Amino acid sequence: MDYKNIKLEKSNGVGVLTINRPDVLNALNDETIAELDACFDHIAADDEIKCVILTGAGKAFVAGADIGELAVCDVIAGRAKCDRGQSLLFKMEKLPKAIIAAINGFALGGGCEIAMACDIRLASAKAKLGQPEVTLGIIPGYGGTQRLARLVGYGKAKEWIFTGDIYPADEALRIGLVDQVYPPEELMDKAMEMAQKIASRGPLAVAAAKEAVNRGINVTLDAGCEHEAALFAGICATKDKEEGTKAFLEKRKAEFVGR
Ligand code: COA
Secondary structure: OOOOOEEEEEEOOEEEEEEOOHHHOOOEOHHHHHHHHHHHHHHHHOOOOOEEEEEEOOOEEEOOEOHHHHHOOOHHHHHHHHHHHHHHHHHHHHOOOEEEEEEOOEEEOHHHHHHHOOOEEEEEOOOEEEOHHHHHOOOOOOOHHHHHHHHHOHHHHHHHHHHOOEEEHHHHHHOOOOOEEEOHHHHHHHHHHHHHHHHOOOHHHHHHHHHHHHHHOOOOHHHHHHHHHHHHHHHOOOHHHHHHHHHHHOOOOOOOOOO
16 A cells, blocks of 8 residues: 555564654654554554554654644644544554554654554664643643553653653653663664564464453453453464464474464
8 A cells, every 4th residue: 555654564474664754753644644544454454464563764753743733723623633643543452463662763742642552662762752742732632641641650641741841761661651672773673573473473362462451451350350251262262272282282383373
């Protein structure tokens, strides 16, 4: 598929999705959000893609929503913009494949929010993260007030969001917003290494595990464990479960087929 603001490349079971508006630090305008939305539908249906890396072209991951578009938003347009962005981020969380954010530079506002909708966040030591919306007189609108609080706790989330300060990758690692920090030149290799490892695992198992963790965050422990048990039972009916356990017992590498 041809896109104007993003590009999708495939290698060895991994889809590398790059937001590609480097002149404006990959700011998310409406067109880019629509392209990402369509691209995740394509990724969901493409059996050759088993794991996704999301990154940005140039010196930024994503420097936020497009401020030129925000400047002319009235009440109706502001609401519609949030709805479209939030719908994309929910789609990413429901994608039955893992998404790794490779945060190569600025991840601000909508950029930090889209990274938080990924499953795992790996950052370059040069990356800078924050929710600077209040410096523009607005608030996060792509779920930042909710996902940041869930990831790092209410106090830290409020400190970040109320001050609008921008923090280095090491601080994001310390508070649990990112999972690993690497030298800039190693980031993509490390992301690819992890993505290929995940792509080699049972795809139905990875999808079920993602669903179990994501649903569990928002329900009681009892309800989350109940859902986990239902998913586990479903997995027991798959060829991949048969193959994975048999391969272990036969001391060979499993060949998963995603059924
Ligand atoms: N929306 C639209 N354009 C943006 C943008 C955004 N979120 N972030 C950066 N840009 C544009 C700049 O206007 C500039 O365009 P120009 O070359 O036509 O002047 C270009 O990207 C490069 O940015 P610049 O500010 O010159 O780079 P810098 O390295 O000096 O600063 C940042 C980098 C990230 C600190 C700075 O661009 C910034 O503060 N961006 C906005 C961050 C933000 O508030 N995001 C939340 C939005 S809700």
